[in-house]
Amino acid sequence: MNGVDPDALAEWQRRGIEERFNQLRERIPLLSRVAERVGVDELRRVEDAVPLFFDHAHYKSYPSSLIERKRFDALTAWLDRLTTIDLSDIDVSGCASLDDWLDVLDGESELRVCHSSGTGGSFSFIPWSVNEFDTLGAAFAANFGQEFGTDEDCRTAEGMEVIWPYFRFGGGMLTRQNDVIEKYVAKAPERFHAAFPGRVS
Numbered sequence: 001m002n003g004v005d006p007d008a009l010a011e012w013q014r015r016g017i018e019e020r021f022n023q024l025r026e027r028i029p030l031l032s033r034v035a036e037r038v039g040v041d042e043l044r045r046v047e048d049a050v051p052l053f054f055d056h057a058h059y060k061s062y063p064s065s066l067i068e069r070k071r072f073d074a075l076t077a078w079l080d081r082l083t084t085i086d087l088s089d090i091d092v093s094g095c096a097s098l099d100d101w102l103d104v105l106d107g108e109s110e111l112r113v114c115h116s117s118g119t120g121g122s123f124s125f126i127p128w129s130v131n132e133f134d135t136l137g138a139a140f141a142a143n144f145g146q147e148f149g150t151d152e153d154c155r156t157a158e159g160m161e162v163i164w165p166y167f168r169f170g171g172g173m174l175t176r177q178n179d180v181i182e183k184y185v186a187k188a189p190e191r192f193h194a195a196f197p198g199r200v201s
Contacts, residue, residue, distance in 0.1 A: 018043040034110045059124040072101045083127040085111045114173040137180025159187025168194035
């Protein structure tokens, strides 16, 4: 990508984001409402997509009482409006904690939800798909292993030792990303070394 003509790259990016907008606007209710509110029907420039980006408040727009009352069924229904992955048939009635809820979503869907630290008083829940995390993992491999200007697929390169000064598992982005770093950068569990091998809630 570093050797691609900048104008050609910009056009590919514009076409890519326009294609995703057209694919998703009728599948994600919130995106459709935002596009209507800001008056965006087409993307002639990459910059035209900026008003469509969800404000951080959208990701914590659920009633906080849902977590306090362990209403994970209602929390799942709220999250279902932020993603194209269908969550309507997932049974979360046995969940007693956020960790339980995330585990059920992991096990029964292609969604990998990341949450914020909650220091502002509410958790933000960001819906990532397995495919999106795989793309992130490939980007990590390029960042850590590819020489500038080299046209190669780092996903096929030899793995490297990774030292991670935190927990191995958890629902926050800092720990969620470990799965794809292990898969695409370390290339094996024995090459991923976390300071704490357990899970942080």
